[in-house]
Amino acid sequence: MTRRDSTIFALLGLTLVWILLWGTFSWANLLGGLGVAAVVLIAFPLPPVVFGGRLRPVALARFVGWFAYDLVVASVQVAALACRPGPQPHSAIIGVRLRVNTDLNLTLTAEALSLVPGSLILEVDRSLGVLYVHVLDVSDRAQADRFRRDVLALERRIVSAVGSPSEFQLVNRSES
Amino acid sequence: MSALDVVASVCLIAGAAFSLAAGIALTRFPDILSRMHAATKPQVLGLLLVLLGCALRFRNTVDITTLVLIGVFALATAPVAAHMIGRVAYRSGEHRADLLVIDELADHQPR
Known part of the structure; x- marks a missing residue:
């Protein structure tokens, strides 16, 4: 584009x-x-958004469906955590390096991440393509690693929906 | 009362419940980073459900288009606002470091 x-x-x-x-x-x-x-x-001139990809309707529908599901799960989780008596929840800050380092992908992934289970973007390292995410209710390293995989799965769904063919191959190859 | 009205009532009550939970979370969570979770997820879902409930009750395009815009802008802006507040809170040390199991951002030098 x-x-x-x-x-x-x-x-x-x-x-x-x-x-x-x-x-x-x-x-x-x-x-x-x-x-x-x-x-x-x-x-208010905007910087041009580089969009080298193409829309894939089926993948886009899958992304939207997952997103809605994740949003409900996340909300129930936070609501339950809020009403649960007991000790205060622990959390963690983890850095996740995305595979596709473009403005559009970083923005979409960061936006979607903030709305889905237990995550909040704190800092973005643009040059390396790393998102630093605050994760709520994490008590050990294994849970943090599971969350890291969730982030990469979310990125895969986004790139599958709007990415260019080469990006599409990149995320779908490194998955397996 | 038609079936649509029943669905609308369920949406409105569920939306209000999520908003209430977001409010409770805001007061109960230990630090600002945790509170930002409450300000994004249950709050946005609560708003969307209330909007959906309203749309099912109004059933005319003039109102529904406005409701759609409110939903879209809430989805687009809530994460950005939470990100900015979280970023500032972390940089100025306003978070509870003792509650963090892992902090990979601590090794990273902000520029």
Whole structure:
């Protein structure tokens, strides 16, 4: 995706938000939205997002399904931990090096991670592609290692959904 | 009361329960890093369930599109806010180091 493509993509996205805000589709809303989007993009230029991949609908659906499941599990976990009497939960900070070191992959993985079981991003090392994650309710090293594998599995689902063919091969090969 | 209304009520009550749990977690968890977990997961799910419940009750596009936007922005911004607060808390030493089993970030020099 070139710089021009990502600008067009942002323009259409912002226009869609504008139409959703009004709640009804009309040509006036469409034109008004395009105008507002253009002003926003000129006033606040964004760095281009390098998107070298392609969308794989089945993998994307699988990612969304897992994400919803993980979100529910995570919420129940935290809620149960909050209401459980007893000692305060221990936690751990672990560094996980992602296999695909791109802006898009780091961002998506970090966002998804913060919402799924027991994890919170603390620090990102951009040059090495390492995410430092705070994990709630960890009591030993074995649990931390299990969590590390969960992070890499999440990355695999994301890259499978939107990654380029070479990235797709990278994550799916190192898995086995 | 139709079946949709029943589903909507279940969503609203479950959403409220998750939000309550998030509130309890905020007061009970030992340090700011643990509290940020409560501010992201149960809180976002609680909000999404309440929005879903509202959408099932309203059933008109003008309201539903607004609810969809609220959900999307909550999903996009909650992790970022939690990340920024967690990052600052760690760097300024506002976390409980004695509760950490492993700290791999300690060996890493922040730049």
